[in-house]
Amino acid sequence: MAKTQYNADSITVLEGLEAVRKRPGMYIGGVGQKALNHLIYEIMDNSVDEHLAGYCDSIWITLEADGSCTVRDNGRGIPVEMHKKGVSAERVVMTTLHAGGKFDNAAYKTSGGLHGVGSSVVNALSAHMTVQVSRGGCVYRDTYERGIPTTELQNGLLPVIGKSRSTGTETNFAPDPEIFEKTNFKADWLKSRIHETAYLNPGLTIYYEDRREGEEEKEVFHEPDGIVAYVTELNRGQTAIHEPIYFRGRYENIELECCLQFVDAFEEKLLGFCNNIYTAEGGTHIAGFKTRFTQLINSYAKDLGILKDKDANFTGADTRNGMTAVIALKHPDPIFEGQTKTKLASQDAARAVFAITGDELTHYFDRNVETVKAIIGCAEKSAKIRRAEEKAKTNMLTKPKFSFDSNGKLANCESRDASKCEIFIVEGDSAGGSAKTARNRQYQAILPIRGKILNVEKASMDKVLANAEIKSMINAFGCGFSEGYGNDFDISKLRYDKIVLMTDADVDGSHIDTLLLTFLYRFMPDLIYDGHVYIAMPPLYKVVPKRGEGQYLYDDKALEKYRAKHPDGTFTLQRYKGLGEMDAQQLWETTLDPERRVMKRVEIEDARLASEMTELLMGSDVGPRRDFIHDHADEAQIDA
Numbered sequence: 001m002a003k004t005q006y007n008a009d010s011i012t013v014l015e016g017l018e019a020v021r022k023r024p025g026m027y028i029g030g031v032g033q034k035a036l037n038h039l040i041y042e043i044m045d046n047s048v049d050e051h052l053a054g055y056c057d058s059i060w061i062t063l064e065a066d067g068s069c070t071v072r073d074n075g076r077g078i079p080v081e082m083h084k085k086g087v088s089a090e091r092v093v094m095t096t097l098h099a100g101g102k103f104d105n106a107a108y109k110t111s112g113g114l115h116g117v118g119s120s121v122v123n124a125l126s127a128h129m130t131v132q133v134s135r136g137g138c139v140y141r142d143t144y145e146r147g148i149p150t151t152e153l154q155n156g157l158l159p160v161i162g163k164s165r166s167t168g169t170e171t172n173f174a175p176d177p178e179i180f181e182k183t184n185f186k187a188d189w190l191k192s193r194i195h196e197t198a199y200l201n202p203g204l205t206i207y208y209e210d211r212r213e214g215e216e217e218k219e220v221f222h223e224p225d226g227i228v229a230y231v232t233e234l235n236r237g238q239t240a241i242h243e244p245i246y247f248r249g250r251y252e253n254i255e256l257e258c259c260l261q262f263v264d265a266f267e268e269k270l271l272g273f274c275n276n277i278y279t280a281e282g283g284t285h286i287a288g289f290k291t292r293f294t295q296l297i298n299s300y301a302k303d304l305g306i307l308k309d310k311d312a313n314f315t316g317a318d319t320r321n322g323m324t325a326v327i328a329l330k331h332p333d334p335i336f337e338g339q340t341k342t343k344l345a346s347q348d349a350a351r352a353v354f355a356i357t358g359d360e361l362t363h364y365f366d367r368n369v370e371t372v373k374a375i376i377g378c379a380e381k382s383a384k385i386r387r388a389e390e391k392a393k394t395n396m397l398t399k400p401k402f403s404f405d406s407n408g409k410l411a412n413c414e415s416r417d418a419s420k421c422e423i424f425i426v427e428g429d430s431a432g433g434s435a436k437t438a439r440n441r442q443y444q445a446i447l448p449i450r451g452k453i454l455n456v457e458k459a460s461m462d463k464v465l466a467n468a469e470i471k472s473m474i475n476a477f478g479c480g481f482s483e484g485y486g487n488d489f490d491i492s493k494l495r496y497d498k499i500v501l502m503t504d505a506d507v508d509g510s511h512i513d514t515l516l517l518t519f520l521y522r523f524m525p526d527l528i529y530d531g532h533v534y535i536a537m538p539p540l541y542k543v544v545p546k547r548g549e550g551q552y553l554y555d556d557k558a559l560e561k562y563r564a565k566h567p568d569g570t571f572t573l574q575r576y577k578g579l580g581e582m583d584a585q586q587l588w589e590t591t592l593d594p595e596r597r598v599m600k601r602v603e604i605e606d607a608r609l610a611s612e613m614t615e616l617l618m619g620s621d622v623g624p625r626r627d628f629i630h631d632h633a634d635e636a637q638i639d640a
Helices: 018-022 033-052 089-095 117-124 187-200 226-234 284-303 316-320 347-367 369-398 429-438 461-466 468-477 507-523 525-529 556-565 584-592 607-618 622-631
Strands: 058-063 069-073 126-135 138-145 160-163 168-175 205-210 217-221 245-251 254-262 269-274 323-330 422-427 444-449 498-502 533-536 541-545 551-553 571-575 599-601
Touching: 018 117, 033 058, 033 069, 033 117, 033 168, 033 187, 058 187, 089 117, 089 126, 089 138, 117 126, 117 168, 187 205, 187 217, 187 226, 226 254, 226 323, 245 347, 254 347, 254 369, 269 284, 284 316, 284 323, 284 347, 284 369, 316 369, 323 347, 347 369, 422 429, 422 468, 422 507, 429 444, 429 584, 444 468, 461 468, 498 507, 507 525, 507 533, 541 556, 551 556
Parallel strands: 058 205, 269 323, 422 444, 422 498, 498 533
Antiparallel strands: 058 069, 069 168, 126 138, 126 168, 138 160, 205 217, 245 254, 254 323, 533 599, 541 551, 541 571
16 A cells, blocks of 8 residues: 655645635534524624624514525624725625634624624635625625635725615625535524524514515514513413512623523423523533522522421422523623534633622512522422432332343443444334344444333323333433433433434334434433434335346435436336335345445424424424414325
8 A cells, every 4th residue: 555645745724714615514513404504693693793782773684585695784884994904804804714893892892603703604605695885875795606705896995886874784695505415594493593682682673584485474573571571482381480580780791681480390491691692502601500599599498497407408400490591691702612602611601690690689589588489389399209200210220120231122232332332223123123133233232112102291200210111211321311300311321322213214103203302302412412313214215227236215206316217117116114124134235334324313403492392292282283283284294
């Protein structure tokens, strides 16, 4: 084998925005649907930052008929004057990473988007972009293709295309199909994010319009009551035990706004934001709030004689069961983990939230003793149920003692290196038998389950823990579980890097996938957030021409394309109704072989929306689910 030379010529320098196109995942988290929508969020966040600075009260977001997106605001407009680099400041912002007005806190005291990183990244990943700036009585325009300017500057400045008394920035961009798997923006996610932004900015109005064929829609988002309205909406349909508690405060240069309310339900909805960005993975601001709130509830419980000196304190989970809270932080220089800002890492945020929460809630509780008693009552009920379920959990795991092979069902793999191992949850003993024969025993484990598992969204905890299929999965995964009343989940103990749901490619298989995902989302959500959960995509057909090799087809569209290329019908067609119809070799080739298989990774874009949809579609309330099915019936793909 010829040896590759490693010398100075081996070092590649990616100029300008080349690095973004080469490694888009480093900047927007991937190239899938979530990353696609993130492009809009980056541009929208820039407009929101203009609002936070006091210069913008309206934003227009339009999904255009041609598949592009337009974001317009009535802010100050991106500066167009000559920059020290010798070109218009707008050109510098749109083509240079880490160039913008948000790095010295002079133009913006707080910001969510990274004006310069966000705009330039979106530019780099767009097939084309047009920026129109209204500023100083004139309208300027600049254009780009895949991050490369296509407008000729005049002495380094943008051409003036008109006059205007208004100010603001309008950005139109079309995602590049060379980068993204799909280029069709997801409207539900976008509207959820817009509505969220309206709640967090009560002085802002956002006008949404979808002009795409068959999707036409207009909506105005304006929430003058802010996060109080947000909490009320989150608790819609549930019984509140007190009025929303709202407070705000400032600690050094950090501002906190918070609203919380308890409902008669054993669940916790705690949403954290920093500079309008939803921190899906929490962070220091959430930790500061949780710690101080737990201390306060235990302190008041003892002062009121509800907890005796000999009694153990309530756990943090006890004190928050039934809580819905929105925590909105304004930080002048936040530190996030990752460009997509899913977790806040600023240590001063924890101190600020801890201090403000303690001061403001003490002031409120001292004047509203009945409210704090009601909240303590929720903690008491939670602690009682937690102790009963800890006992049930102990019995589940020890009587009888379940071994690592999950009472005989699990065909485990030989390797104990979790980073290389994967487990397939397979529907039925027949498919399980084929999968056990077909697998690579070194790193692939097979766990057959029998039919449709329990719907955990409707079931009580004791029924969940008594379910044989659920017990098998909990024991096989090895990382415990978390749900409401406590948390013994430890993802570091997970025995498999990939958990693959492998069911039949029909309606029943999809139903089983849904039930499994509901269980994982409610009891082991970190498996999904950390990217460990996948859905196998077994083929629906195998076509064998009279000449040549056979070919697997994964959906009806693929079959239509194949038939179009073979109009004479000179091929045989095999339809797979279930995994059990495949022999071991076919199952390996199509579904198990890492080199050839097709799998979908399960991701969550919007945690609040995901929780609401799970409750809607899998919960006990029939009416809203019936309405949803009726409204979306034309989108269903029913297997014949």
